[in-house]
Amino acid sequence: MADWLKNVLSDPNILSAVRVTFTMAVCSTAIASVLGITFGILLERFRFPGKKIVIRINRTLMGSPPVVVGLIVYLLLMRRGPLGPLSLLFTIQGMVIAQTLIITPIICGMIYSYLRRSAPSIREFAVTMGADRWQTIRLIIRELRKEIYFCMVTGFGRSISEVGAVMLVGGNIRGRTRTMTTTISLLKSQGIFTEGVALGILLLLMAFVLQWICDMLQREEQEDENY
Amino acid sequence: MKITDLEKRIGTFRLQIDHLDIEPGRIHGIIGPNGCGKTVLLKTIAGIYKPDQGRIDYEGVTSREITMMSQRPYLMDTTVYKNLIYPLQIRKIRPEEGRVDELLEKAGLLAQKKQYARSLSSGERQKLSFLRAVIFRPRIILIDETFSNLDPESEALFTEMIREIQKKDPITWVIVSHQMEAVHQLCEVVHHMEKGRVVEK
Numbered sequence: 001m002a003d004w005l006k007n008v009l010s011d012p013n014i015l016s017a018v019r020v021t022f023t024m025a026v027c028s029t030a031i032a033s034v035l036g037i038t039f040g041i042l043l044e045r046f047r048f049p050g051k052k053i054v055i056r057i058n059r060t061l062m063g064s065p066p067v068v069v070g071l072i073v074y075l076l077l078m079r080r081g082p083l084g085p086l087s088l089l090f091t092i093q094g095m096v097i098a099q100t101l102i103i104t105p106i107i108c109g110m111i112y113s114y115l116r117r118s119a120p121s122i123r124e125f126a127v128t129m130g131a132d133r134w135q136t137i138r139l140i141i142r143e144l145r146k147e148i149y150f151c152m153v154t155g156f157g158r159s160i161s162e163v164g165a166v167m168l169v170g171g172n173i174r175g176r177t178r179t180m181t182t183t184i185s186l187l188k189s190q191g192i193f194t195e196g197v198a199l200g201i202l203l204l205l206m207a208f209v210l211q212w213i214c215d216m217l218q219r220e221e222q223e224d225e226n227y
Numbered sequence: 228m229k230i231t232d233l234e235k236r237i238g239t240f241r242l243q244i245d246h247l248d249i250e251p252g253r254i255h256g257i258i259g260p261n262g263c264g265k266t267v268l269l270k271t272i273a274g275i276y277k278p279d280q281g282r283i284d285y286e287g288v289t290s291r292e293i294t295m296m297s298q299r300p301y302l303m304d305t306t307v308y309k310n311l312i313y314p315l316q317i318r319k320i321r322p323e324e325g326r327v328d329e330l331l332e333k334a335g336l337l338a339q340k341k342q343y344a345r346s347l348s349s350g351e352r353q354k355l356s357f358l359r360a361v362i363f364r365p366r367i368i369l370i371d372e373t374f375s376n377l378d379p380e381s382e383a384l385f386t387e388m389i390r391e392i393q394k395k396d397p398i399t400w401v402i403v404s405h406q407m408e409a410v411h412q413l414c415e416v417v418h419h420m421e422k423g424r425v426v427e428k
Contacts, residue, residue: 125301127275129359130291135317143304 008198013174013183018202021179024092024166025159028099033152035100036107041137043108044115055112061105066098070165073098077169090171095179098165103155110154114147115140146217153210160206228272228288228367228399232281235271242267242423244281251286251366252397254389256414258407264423265403269295269369272401288366288399291318295369300356302344307336307355310344314363322362330358334384350381357385361392367399374402374409386413 008014043054075081077089077097088094122143126136141148163181170177172186180199187196228249235242242264249255257265270276272283273295285293294314303310311331312322331337334354339347347355353373360368374382390413392398404410410417419426 121301124270124275124297128273128295128297129314129317130294130363130365131317139303146304 004198008195008202011195013178014195014199016175017178017180017183017199020092020177021160021181024095024099024179025156027092027096028103028159029152029156031096031100032103032107032155033148036104036151036155037111037148039104039108040111040115041140043112044119058105058109058112062109064102064105065164066102066162067164067168069101070098070168073101073165074168089169090173090177092170092177095166095170095177098169099159099162102162102165103158106158107151107155110151111144111148114144114151118144149217150214153214157207157210160203228286229284230272230281231284233271233278233283234280235267235276235278237267237276240264240267240423242271244268244425247418247425249367249399249401250416251399252393253415254393254400254402254413256410256417257401257403257420258410258417259405259420261405263420265405265420266298266371267423268420269371269401269403272367273369285367292366293369294360294363294365294367296356296360296371296373298372300352302347302352302355305344306341307331307344307347308340310355311359311362314359318363320363327362330362333388334358350378353377354381354384357388361388364396365398367401370400370402372403372405374404374406382409389413 043051043058073094074089076083077086077094078084079089088097119140122140123136126139131139161181163185166172166177166179167182167185170179170182172178172182178186180203184196184199184203187193187199228251230244230247230249233242233244233247240262257268259265267276271278273293274290275295303313308327311327315322328337328340331340334357336347336351336354336358339351344352344355357373360370374385377385389400400414402410402414
């Protein structure tokens with residue numbers, strides 16, 4: 001086991017895939033969280049014509065097939081495409097754009113539904129306490145911090161496990177845009193199963209850690225002990 | 228506080244208060260059957276609802292000096308202590324630890340000071356919410372139905388604390404209930420409500 005782990009961790013291709021995956025997932029989750037949380041708050045707070053349609057579109061995007069998003073981003077970024085001059089195709093930045101488009105609606109939709117459920121009573125409470133507008137917003141964010149964290153973890157999980165969009169937009173270039181998932185896909189097609197399985201285990205391990213963090217947060221909520 | 232020609236619609240319900248005088252420094256009771264608009268009236272006074280028509284003259288009391296204790300108090304996702312000092316925190320007042328402990332002690336919540344607030348029993352939640360309402364010394368306190376579901380011990384505690392506050396530095400209380408007894412015992416002025424209106428009895 002130890003030898004196997006040593007081999008896996010000393011393979012530069014695998015290390016680079018882990019690095020690319022992490023860079024991409026962290027960047028896209030960060031951007032998608034800022035956008036998604038902001039949109040979610042605005043969507044819950046304000047009434048405007050067409051709000052129902054916006055919500056419906058967002059729900060549709062929450063379940064959009066990543067490979068379709070990948071295709072659209074590819075068409076936008078390809079040399080003859082409208083954003084071609086930016087030369088973002090086959091770069092990590094391009095992959096982050098695709099991932100952000102996939103994750104933002106998910107985070108926005110989740111935040112929106114959490115807010116719909118709890119924001120009215122928090123707002124009412126804030127009025128009775130005499131909180132001003134900013135104190136109310138801060139209170140809502142603080143009260144929903146676990147939910148916000150849960151959304152971010154979900155987004156991150158989606159990002160590290162995604163294959164289709166990063167394959168199309170990133171191009172699976174070794175050492176540059178090859179992620180853990182696209183490496184597995186490639187290894188399988190070459191019939192190299194051992195390393196594929198090793199990478200798979202690494203990914204599962206990451207998913208487990210994420211799940212564990214979520215679990216800790218939920219448990220903290222239920223515990224009656226001092227904290 | 229003077230309420231004149233106040234109107235507030237919520238769905239098919241209509242609250243209509245032609246005239247209601249809430250004298251400062253006294254304990255007022257509002258009695259009426261369920262669904263007669265007591266809570267809507269309190270929430271409108273508290274500023275949670277905006278009146279559709281008419282006005283409330285607070286006679287110099289600002290919105291920050293009014294607080295309301297809800298029927299089901301909202302407790303923040305944190306400890307008993309942090310819930311208690313929240314109104315002080317947002318007013319940038321440093322809590323006097325002695326007074327905080329004294330209040331908790333009186334309500335029998337001192338042992339739970341560092342405990343997670345949402346693990347409290349419903350009676351303890353009401354007590355905490357009551358302490359949180361009085362801790363920042365507001366000028367008007369609105370209490371919604373709390374007295375209807377308290378155990379005798381807590382009811383005695385609330386009554387005692389209200390009387391104590393009135394003796395030292397009287398503030399205005401508006402206590403809503405569908406239980407005549409509790410309200411009549413404590414309140415100096417009692418108003419009756421029916422179908423969204425204040426009626427004479």
